Amino acid sequence: MSLLSLPWPGLRPVATSPWLLLLLVVGSWLLAHVLAWTYAFYNNCRRLQCFPQPPKRHWFWGHLGLMTPTEEGLKNSTQMVATYSQGFTIWLGPIIPFIVLCHPDTIRSITNASAAIAPKDDLSIRFLKPWLGEGVLLSGGDKWSRHRRMLTPAFHFNILKPYITIFNKSANIMLDKWQHLASEGSSRLDMFEHISLMxxxxxxxxxxxxxxxxxxxxxxxxATILELSALVEKRSQHILQHMDFLYYLTHDGRRFHRACRMVHDFTDAVIRERRRTLPTHGIDDFLKDKAKSKTLDFIDVLLLSKDDLAQLPFLTMCVKESLRLHPPAPFISRRCTQDIVLPDGRVIPKGIICVITIIGVHHNPTVWPDPEVYDPFRFDPENSKQRSPLAFIPFSAGPRNCIGQAFAMAEMKVVLALMLLHFRFLPDHTEPRRKPELIMRAEGGLWLRVEPLNVGLQ
Structure with missing residues (x-):
């Protein structure tokens, strides 16, 4: 290969090759990027000093291991919320800061921001994409906006009304199973298992x-859904497994791949079956058949008027208080694509990931007096008048809130009313331990003893 002679002032000509020139260019480019990243990192560190910080567990690992997906991790989180009631900074390792927000006043700037300014952060959703794809839950930008506009009309309350009968039938299948189990002496049941199937x-x-x-x-x-949820949460706790090429070489990575294939095959089979039957049984015929088979029991009588579910006010209060204590999704995260100013003047720098701790907001003693006490009357309309709408966000808030919250609330109220109509529920001797994965669960199940009410009346 021919050599190039490069004259340098005060030095003899130096012979070099094109490869050395390329190496110098690449090295200069890398050095420039490292210097730019270092400047941005230290600038963000300086700007984050206005947010309090709990003591680190380790000089290098930071707060890693402090907020684990366990009962102890939730208790640590609750203690930090009580100490830093507006929010605080935590570090995952030496270079990844998170701002944790836990008060309605501080989360407002994030939840009210557009989906472009505060999108879901890639760190939290990247592990889910092989499983859930890029639908309305995980997509962003124009794709998310298009999907959201398409799906929103399908979840309007008037559209959901015909589904009440389906909730009723599915609940009755579960209750019949409980009746059979109780008659055989199996009155101790895992509510999580049965409610999940229903x-x-x-x-x-x-x-x-x-x-x-x-x-x-x-x-x-x-079973596979639960396995996937546990694997995603476990992966998030191990920094080296964040790299795909390493993760899929591990035993857990292979399990995750097999589980994804199983749930995709199941969903594809359901869609194929529906496509096969749809041409011969149209949507209108389907809804008419469902209406004909409607059973006129306690719930159906209540659900004949337009404002049917509003006739269960105390049950609604109980459901909301349960969601306050144990929100389905304990945490959500957003990445700031520009500086976001909080109401008190502090600034969340561009590029920082914000964690909105829903369970922290719901257990914040400056927002909810005696937050660990179960009190449905917190949601009495008179008691809710002066409360911030962002004090209670079990389905998130803002433009990326849960599109199915009306569906979920309607199903919960219908199913709970039927359960309480037929059974008495007694606590089990096993103390439940919370396990926050993708959703809030109970470690080892949520066990209750059930007694058919007709037994007590005899």
Whole structure:
């Protein structure tokens, strides 16, 4: 290869090659980027000093391990919220800061921001994409806006009204199973298992018009969903496994790949079956058949008027207080694509990930007096008048709130009313331990003892 002679002032000509020139260019480019990143990092560190910070667990690992997905991690989080009631900074390792917000006044600037200014951060959703794809839950930008506009009309309350009958039928299948188990002496039941199956049954019937009979036989699908949830949460706690090429070489990575394939095959089979039957059984015929088979029991009588679910005010208060204590999604995160100014004048720098701790807002003693006490009357209309709308956000808030919250609230009220109509529920001797994964769960299940009410009347 020919050599180039480069004259340098005061030095003899130096012979070099094109490869050395390329190396110098690449090295200069890398050095410039490292210097730019270093400047931005230290500038952000300086700007983050206005946010308090709990003591670090380790000089290098920072606060890693402080807010683990365990009962102890939730208790640590609650203690930090009580100490830093507006919000605080935590560090995952030496270079990744998070701002944790836990008060309605501080989360307002994030929840009210557009989806372009405060999108979901890639760090939290990247692990979910092989499983859930890029639908309305995980997508961003124009794709998310388009999907959201398409789906919003499908979740209008008037559209949901015909689904009440489906909720009713799915709940009755579950209650019949409980009646059978109680008659055989099995009165101790895992509520999480049974409610999950009933919910899956309702969703498949409402969304796909598909009856999988998942409540009558073991569901591999539910077991796989729980496995995926646990694997995603476990991966988030191990920094080295954040790299895809390393993760998929591990045993957990191979399990995750197999589980994704299983749930995708299940969903594809449901869609194929619905596409096969749709041309011969149109949507109108489906809804007419459902209306004909409606059973006139306690709930159906209540649900005949337009404002049907409003006739269950105390049950609604109980549901909301339960969601306050144990929100389905304990945390959500957003990445700031520009500086965001909080009401008190502090600034969240561009590029920082904000964690809105929903469970922290709901347990913040400056927002909710005696936050650990179960008191449904907190949600009495008179008591709610002066409260910030952002004090209670079990389904998130702002433009990326949960699109299915009306669906979920309607199903919860219908199913709970039927459960309380037929059974008495007693606490089990096992103390439940919370386990926040993708959703809030109970470690080892949520066990209650059930007694059919007709037994007590005899």
């Amino acid at each position: 919910t899956l049954d309702s969703l498949q019937k409402c969304i796909f018009s598909f009856d999988s009979h998942c409540q009558e036989r073991p569901s591999e699908y539910i």
